[in-house]
Amino acid sequence: MSTLLTWLFGRLPIGWLQLSHNRMRLVAAVAGVAFANLLVFLQLGILGALNGATVAPYALLNADIMISATDTHTLTDGSNIARARMFQALGVPGVASAMPLFLGTLEFKLPDGSVSKLQTFGFDVERPGFAAPEVAALLPGLETENSAIIDTKSRGIPKTAFAGLLAGKPFAFEVNGHTLSTIGSLAIGGGFTADGTLIVSDQTFLRLFPNRSSGAPNHILLKLNDGAALPVVLNRLRAVLPVESVMVRSLKDAAYADYAYQTTQRPTGIIFGFGVLIGVIVGIVIVYQVLSTDVADHLREYATFKAMGYPQRFFLGIVFEEAIILAIFGFIPGFLVSLGLYAGLRAASGLPVLMDPPRAIMVFVGTLVACAISGVIATRRLAAADPADLF
Amino acid sequence: MVGNTPIIMRGLNHFFGEGEARKQAIWDVNLALEGGKLTVLMGPSGSGKTTLLTLMGCLRNVQEGSIELMGHELHGASEAVLVRLRRRLGFIFQAHNLHESLTATQNVLMGLEVQGAGDRSKQLAAVHHILGLLGLADRVDYLPQNLSGGQKQRVAVARALVGNPEIIFADEPTAALDKDSGHNVVQMLKALGQSRGVTTVMVTHDNRILELADRVITLEEGRVVGDSKPG
Ligand SMILES: Nc1ncnc2c1ncn2[C@@H]1O[C@H](COP(=O)(O)OP(=O)(O)OP(=O)(O)O)[C@@H](O)[C@H]1O
Numbered sequence: 129m130s131t132l133l134t135w136l137f138g139r140l141p142i143g144w145l146q147l148s149h150n151r152m153r154l155v156a157a158v159a160g161v162a163f164a165n166l167l168v169f170l171q172l173g174i175l176g177a178l179n180g181a182t183v184a185p186y187a188l189l190n191a192d193i194m195i196s197a198t199d200t201h202t203l204t205d206g207s208n209i210a211r212a213r214m215f216q217a218l219g220v221p222g223v224a225s226a227m228p229l230f231l232g233t234l235e236f237k238l239p240d241g242s243v244s245k246l247q248t249f250g251f252d253v254e255r256p257g258f259a260a261p262e263v264a265a266l267l268p269g270l271e272t273e274n275s276a277i278i279d280t281k282s283r284g285i286p287k288t289a290f291a292g293l294l295a296g297k298p299f300a301f302e303v304n305g306h307t308l309s310t311i312g313s314l315a316i317g318g319g320f321t322a323d324g325t326l327i328v329s330d331q332t333f334l335r336l337f338p339n340r341s342s343g344a345p346n347h348i349l350l351k352l353n354d355g356a357a358l359p360v361v362l363n364r365l366r367a368v369l370p371v372e373s374v375m376v377r378s379l380k381d382a383a384y385a386d387y388a389y390q391t392t393q394r395p396t397g398i399i400f401g402f403g404v405l406i407g408v409i410v411g412i413v414i415v416y417q418v419l420s421t422d423v424a425d426h427l428r429e430y431a432t433f434k435a436m437g438y439p440q441r442f443f444l445g446i447v448f449e450e451a452i453i454l455a456i457f458g459f460i461p462g463f464l465v466s467l468g469l470y471a472g473l474r475a476a477s478g479l480p481v482l483m484d485p486p487r488a489i490m491v492f493v494g495t496l497v498a499c500a501i502s503g504v505i506a507t508r509r510l511a512a513a514d515p516a517d518l519f
Numbered sequence: 520m521v522g523n524t525p526i527i528m529r530g531l532n533h534f535f536g537e538g539e540a541r542k543q544a545i546w547d548v549n550l551a552l553e554g555g556k557l558t559v560l561m562g563p564s565g566s567g568k569t570t571l572l573t574l575m576g577c578l579r580n581v582q583e584g585s586i587e588l589m590g591h592e593l594h595g596a597s598e599a600v601l602v603r604l605r606r607r608l609g610f611i612f613q614a615h616n617l618h619e620s621l622t623a624t625q626n627v628l629m630g631l632e633v634q635g636a637g638d639r640s641k642q643l644a645a646v647h648h649i650l651g652l653l654g655l656a657d658r659v660d661y662l663p664q665n666l667s668g669g670q671k672q673r674v675a676v677a678r679a680l681v682g683n684p685e686i687i688f689a690d691e692p693t694a695a696l697d698k699d700s701g702h703n704v705v706q707m708l709k710a711l712g713q714s715r716g717v718t719t720v721m722v723t724h725d726n727r728i729l730e731l732a733d734r735v736i737t738l739e740e741g742r743v744v745g746d747s748k749p750g
């Protein structure tokens with residue numbers, strides 16, 4: 129290590145020698161950085177899963193524009209919208225087709241008495257173009273009354289229930305007093321508000337939710353003619369529809385607004401975002417503590433080096449060297465433990481808690497920057513190394 | 520350099536503190552120290568020996584009067600000029616001030632690296648050579664914690680000498696040592712200095728060292744009160 133660093137810096141790696149001389153301090157500092165990394169990874173993992181779970185349902189849809197009630201923040205929290213708006217929209221030049229989308233939550237009762245909450249989508253089987261391809265391929269099967277596509281990654285539903293289904297045997301289950309039989313499955317997975325997804329036809333949906341009416345869907349999806357410009361059509365729709373009660377957005381914008389709402393307005397998003405901040409602060413404080421104690425402990429030596437003619441930047445170099453060593457040594461165990469933690473969280477919650485490379489790189493760069501910042505603050509103590517006080 | 524007089528002080532005054540607490544530590548010192556000689560500064564505690572040494576060694580800014588060090592005026596010199604001059608000097612302190620996490624070799628190497636990167640094997644050869652001259656050939660890879668007081672001070676001497684300084688400043692280099700190893704260290708310092716033509720300025724209370732001196736300057740209350748050449 130020492131030889132490598134000597135070759136790298138073209139000088140003695142004083143920072144490394146100093147850190148490795150005091151093993152206890154090195155271990156404590158590395159553990160501190162690793163812990164801060166773990167905190168940040170944990171929060172980001174959950175936040176990422178939250179975001180993934182937020183936008184995942186939008187991926188089941190295939191449309192250019194979504195019309196929703198003005199009080200809509202997420203896919204499910206808005207008021208219903210009058211189907212009449214769909215007919216108005218269809219009269220706008222550039223709009224090719226439309227489909228009302230029905231959404232509701234069903235409780236799947238498990239043998240042990242607990243319930244699994246399923247986010248239920250009601251699609252018009254006649255218009256498969258409004259569903260994502262993998263859903264569209266299964267839609268014809270939903271024409272049969274009381275048939276459903278089930279989410280094999282739903283939390284709580286025993287995997288054995290799906291075994292027969294995958295082997296080609298339909299699987300029947302009871303919800304809201306109706307017996308549904310599955311004609312296919314998708315692997316989607318639960319989010320923060322539901323344990324899984326269920327896809328049915330709009331007809332079946334209305335039977336499952338007797339208090340919902342065909343005249344009041346949750347959203348209206350639109351597709352544009354080839355060559356129609358999205359912004360132009362959006363503006364035309366806004367001119368035609370009553371903007372005080374309905375909101376016209378591209379599907380992409382709607383998904384992004386939902387995501388932004390979840391991360392900045394909802395307590396979960398804020399709490400986890402705050403957790404990231406705490407992790408960063410913990411890391412900076414620990415590294416600062418270690419580096420400034422280290423500087424303070426070596427003031428006489430540094431003053432001696434100053435007397436020998438070493439310039440100020442030499443000492444900054446030592447402190448930065450230490451900061452970068454701590455960042456690298458702390459990141460590696462922090463990253464590895466986080467991988468294990470993610471696997472545990474995935475197994476326990478069914479949430480898509482995944483380590484994506486951009487996040488790992490971002491946290492690593494963040495660690496380097498945070499350690500460097502701590503180093504900069506710690507070097508203020510260097511001013512106290514006055515060679516005239518050595519005698 | 521004026522002739523072979525690397526240190527010339529003229530009308531030098533120095534003050535500590537401000538306002539009411541302002542106190543003069545050096546009073547009108549005029550001295551010219553010749554090259555290649557061992558000059559000893561003596562005087563009672565508080566007489567200004569250390570202050571004078573740090574002024575000559577570019578470790579303190581000159582406030583009043585002039586110091587010409589190897590041809591450079593220190594009064595009003597920039598920090599960059601002072602840093603460059605310091606690289607041509609060697610310091611030996613009362614405490615050895617070795618870096619605890621560096622071996623004897625690495626500590627001495629610090630005295631070479633300040634001159635810039637060089638051929639590592641040549642640098643190591645120079646370091647081991649000087650440690651050998653100081654009787655530390657079998658201690659080159661020891662950490663300071665595993666060396667005796669006298670050995671540590673000899674490593675510090677090696678560190679000061681390895682860069683071939685033109686002037687060495689030593690402030691009671693033997694104070695932390697017993698009489699014998701103290702005398703031993705100074706003898707080595709003098710021998711090496713003479714063979715390399717180094718100018719040495721040393722503060723000491725040790726009478727046995729006076730025998731080795733070429734010139735003895737005595738200070739009292741910041742003034743030069745004695746200047747003699749023993750032997
Ligand atoms: N940093 C300082 N701040 C204020 N006064 C100082 C400072 N350093 C030295 N002095 C004062 O300047 C005077 C000369 O001090 P100096 O250290 O040069 O004496 P010295 O001859 O080296 O003494 P000693 O033999 O005890 O080392 C003393 O009165 C001392 O109190």
Ligand SMILES: [Mg+2]
Nearest residue numbers: 519568569570
């Ligand atoms: Mg003194």
